Amino acid sequence: MIRVALAAALALTPVAAGAQAPAPARAPAPASAVAVEPARLAAATRLLDTLFPPASRTQMMDGMMTPMMANLRQGFTQNPQFAEMAKDLKVKAAFDRFMDAQLHRSMDLVRTSLPGMFDAMAHAYARRFDVAQMTDIERFFHTPTGQAYMQASMTIFSDPDVAAFQREMMVDAMTRTQADTAAFVKEVAAIQQDKK
Template identity: 50%
Template sequence: MTIVKTLMPALALMAPLPLHAQTASADAQTSAAAAVDPARLAAAQKLLGEMMPPERRQAMVEGMLRPMMANIQRGIMQSPQIDSALQSNPQAKPILQNYMKAQMEQAITMLRENMPGMVDAIAHAYARRFDAKQLADLRKFFATPTGKAYLEKSITIMSDPDVAAWQQKLMKQSMQHAQQDTKDLVAKLKAANSKNGSQ
């Protein structure tokens, strides 16, 4: 197996670098189309203004995103399949590392450029899920010492050693599945091509 074939699943896993790898459910898609009460939206916007002050938003989001992405990268590099492939071709290691670094910076830049849209989307999401009183209660909580401590410390969760270890373990498992899934896909495509060619 060539190193390119070995690395392909890793590259596929890295390409999107999603903040949350979740598929929208039918309910979520339906609620996204529902109109938002202006009073609830205004309350949600005030809440987000306190939870994520405009002058700190970029640092807060990057504080969560960068450690998460670094954990993913370490998980990929520590994968037995990738490690074996890189040992057989040492020149590929810096290429892969540069690729992953570029993907991280590209994702950060994209998020930074789309920050206003992200905050607006989150405000709408809050407005659909919480009424004005609940949003006011949340504002009161985040004004308390405990609430302020939560906002300050929550952005460091992704850099916690236990969370990092879990993410890296998950990425190694994903790599194993991706390797097998890629082989299965190639086999199915070859079979389909052979069948189509014989007709």
């Protein structure tokens, strides 16, 4: 049961969910997507280069993901059923290997997906903001306050309140998943029994 809960809980995180299968460098745009004006796309690209300087994008993403994955790991260990199982040192070692592998896979996926992700984001910004608006936003991020915001926003997932909330959410998600999985297994067993 805990294996199902682990898999389901990992699927709750955007990073881990993406780690399950490789993502294309750039997914094709839906047919209904509005074409982007070149001037808006150029402004969006400049804005993203300000928000996420290309030379430090990988480090910025690592800085967000590492504490998020640490919070995920701690959330698992706070689950009473898992905590009981983890008293077995072999189980704990297997869990540590599993979590380390998930972290590395997620980090690798994010790193290889950065160009496609930022291309998609540039198109999204260009559809939502005009050139003047993006110029205003970019101007703000060149101010001391904008610079301070950019630096601080990269550390949000390591904040104690955010970390505590993520851990509580993970424990709750695992508890719900276990209950839902048990109910589902019972329902399927009843259906199979009725066929006999």
